[in-house]
Amino acid sequence: VTKEPVQRNSGRSRIDRLRLFFPGLPADALLVTHLPNIRYLCGFTGSNALLYVESLSATLFTDSRYTIQAREEVSDAQISIAKHGLIKSLGNILARRPGRPRLGYEPSQLTVAQKDELQSAAGARIRWVAAPLGVEKLRAVKDASEQVLMRDAAALISKVWTEVVAGIKPGTAELAVAAEMEYAMKLQGASGPSFDSIVASGPRSALPHARPTSKLLKKNELLVLDQGAILRGYCSDMTRTVFLGHASARVRGLYQAVLEAKDTATAAIRPGIKAGEVDAAARKVLQRHKLGQYFTHSTGHGLGIEIHELPRLGKNEDIMLQEGMALTVEPGVYIQGLGGIRIEDEVLVTAKAAEVLTSATRKFLEL
Ligand SMILES: [Mn+2]
16 A cells, blocks of 8 residues: 555645635534545545544544554544444544534535434534535645646556557457456556446447447447546546548548547636636537537546546536646537547646646547
8 A cells, every 4th residue: 555645735734725614614514425535635545434624633434444544544634443333433522512513514425314323423413514515626626746646647548548449450349448448557557447438339439428338349430439547546538539441531520520629629728717618619619510419518527536526618617727627628529320439638727728638649540
């Protein structure tokens, strides 16, 4: 186990930056139950944990399977190994606090059962305060140590893709290509794929989120390959579309239009622009090519510890891009019967523009 120290930004720990949200909620403490948020805040990577953050201290609750691991991984929080359930342990602490503590919680993450259990363990004194997306907002902006991890994960998937694609031949099953891709990721040091790899050939490539099947790749088909790897806890995500055989002028034209949309949206990225404006830039290019109706999803999304994070690059999204955000840019067109084309790069928002992290060729490969 290698310890990834929790990075401090300008002297403030991540937990301290989270505490800055307390007055606005308002809350006296925050209960963090989403494991990626817990990992982000204190470094713990186990599968069972709660993080309780008060204004002067923080406690990670986990179980006895993680005694050693917690000691190795956790910074900025005390560790409590719960003997009779994590919620119960936290409830015992809350029951001893004076007054009626205002407890912030993650409404999209805390289950009704957890809420009920804590309520009964703490003697119904808790004042619940919904605290949506606080940690997620911090996570959207990657600090220097995270930027290194994002670059490395993107470099890994670029290398894996280039190697695996060199061996692709008609007669191979989509599932076999996905298996090759995910095997190669692990050989290169990834802990696994950041989502189930998409390998979609022929008419199936018109399904933006196709699952690979036992369908064999055939000559004269489009092939969409969308995959990412998790390296030291951080996700990558990249899509390329290739053709088996010689593509028609129409298919080449579609490819160039999608590439132009991706490049135009990427060029629009800088701090201060709204996420929706990046989406609009991609959409405008495809509309000019009379392909707007075939672009049926948003232009991209943030990523990091999770494959989908803030911000979303979608229509009318008002969130302002900031230096340090990691984003995908992935326009596509999907035409029933013919197939689909998507080209996806990952970028980091720098002081003035976008740094493209994924490096596999964007030339239209005809294999
Ligand atoms: Mn993506």
